[in-house]
Amino acid sequence: MNLIEKILARASGRKSVSPGDVVVANVDTLLLHDLSGYLTARVFENEVKRPMRYPDRVVMVFDHHFSPPSEERAQMLEENRAFARRHGIHLFDCGSGNIHHVGVRHGFVRPGTIVVGSDSHTPVHGTLGCFAAGLGNNSHAAMVMPFGKAWFRVPETIQIKLYGSQRPGVVPRDVALWLTGQIGEGGAVYKALHFDGTFIKNLDVWDRWLFPLITIDVGGKCGFIEPDEKTIDFVRRITDRHFDVVHSDEGTDYAEVREYDISELEPQVAASPTLGNVKPVCEFVGKPIQWAELGGHGGGRLEDIRQAAEILKGRRIDPRVKFNIVPSSRQVFAEALREGLVDILFEAGCTWFPPSTGSNQAINMGAMADTEAMISTHARNFPGRNGSPKAMMYLGSAYTVAASALNGQITDPRQYLV
């Protein structure tokens, strides 16, 4: 069995499982954000009406609101707080950071565990050797909250082997954007994706993170990276809580193996309407942008902020561009401050926003008029997610975002990296 099958077997009290089996498994962590958590809470209290079985496993993070923009939204957050108090679940209020980063940085994500959440990017936690999948409200309200369980169909697994080394100016996010196009939206529907190969093994944890992150956007159920010393050190530095690392058996079978050499890649950009619309940056050079952002489920890591600072140090962004920096957690902001990055980017004309999930779905920032365009490190570029369905969203690396902000148009960052 591979790691996913072993975790599902153990959590459902079976000796073994095979793809296609439907199992009912114990869940270790449930991650809710301020929007989905509100709905789940209402279904749980109004329809299920049972006690919260394991409140210590349930985590709610206010990440789409770093501060409520309206009375209606303020009321919603107040109801969430009251729900958290009534049931004794963990609450991370406005300003804590993005749901997934908060979950990891507070030790709720540990190797060998099952993590579920109603955010579709929940599979990102496979980075740490978990089985992690996005579910809907009813799954959480009807099974996870009252019983600590959820039903799962055991997926077939595809191995994605990446090898080669990047050209200068090309970063792991470029590889992840490109890989989304290679696998294709819907190219791995219902599958588990094992991200593997020398390229993945050589990355640090926060760069590995960008790969399981794409799982949902190629249709996958979960993605994972085999845990190694880096993974274990990373989690040990965060939490004292016990965990059992699970490894895949030697020589497990895959439904399919796909290999990719990333050595020839150029910086990539994915333009609206979908993530599959990804091309080398040269094909978009010159497209005007008025907004730039490091944020969303994909961005705002310390690595992104360092890249932007590398390009913008001693320079000023185009006066027509608004470049918003959204740290993915409070820890990231503190580290950026210590490294002097806050000052460098402030002097370059950027605006620092509170730790949150940024303008993902434009809940309290980042809406655009139909004539506007943004380049960002977000995870999605679907029309209408940031205001007008006519507004354009381009996704790129933090290097490409920063270089484009300098010029008010999409720019190949490599000219600033020599």
Place this chain on the structure above:
Amino acid sequence: MVGGTCIKFGDNINTDVIIPGRYLVSIDPVELAEHAFEPLGEDVQTRLRKSQVVVAGYNFGCGSAREQAASCLIGAGIQAVVAKSFARVFFRNSINTGLLAIQCAEAVDAIEDGGEVWIDPQRGIVTSGNRQFAFEPYPENIRRILDAGGLLSYVSKYVLAARR
């Protein structure tokens, strides 16, 4: 047997198209239905409300995990979605909310937009005009959730009842 008039879409219809994020504070299927497919314009919305079946290409319901993408269709009077394939969270949410989600690529190719489509979930047959197409019926444990009308009613009907 469920079915009636259909409305047909292409591939990769995402959840932001099915139900835009700004309406997600609601969980009332009828309220949500007013905004179903809003980004595609009023003509599509009017046709949706007069249809009983949604027909789509590959990867229907990709994107966000929002359960309202399934429940808004129920609120609009849709009884089944027939697609070439489904995004898995949408498929799961359909079962958990009691909406029939049928994977049958051959049927999708044959069905014309606005035509009549009938589905027999027990026997696993989609009928369009005088043509019939077979699909793999649901496994027993999934079918029981659907028959109960979704996961909430399934749990209260079977799981909780068994404990009493």
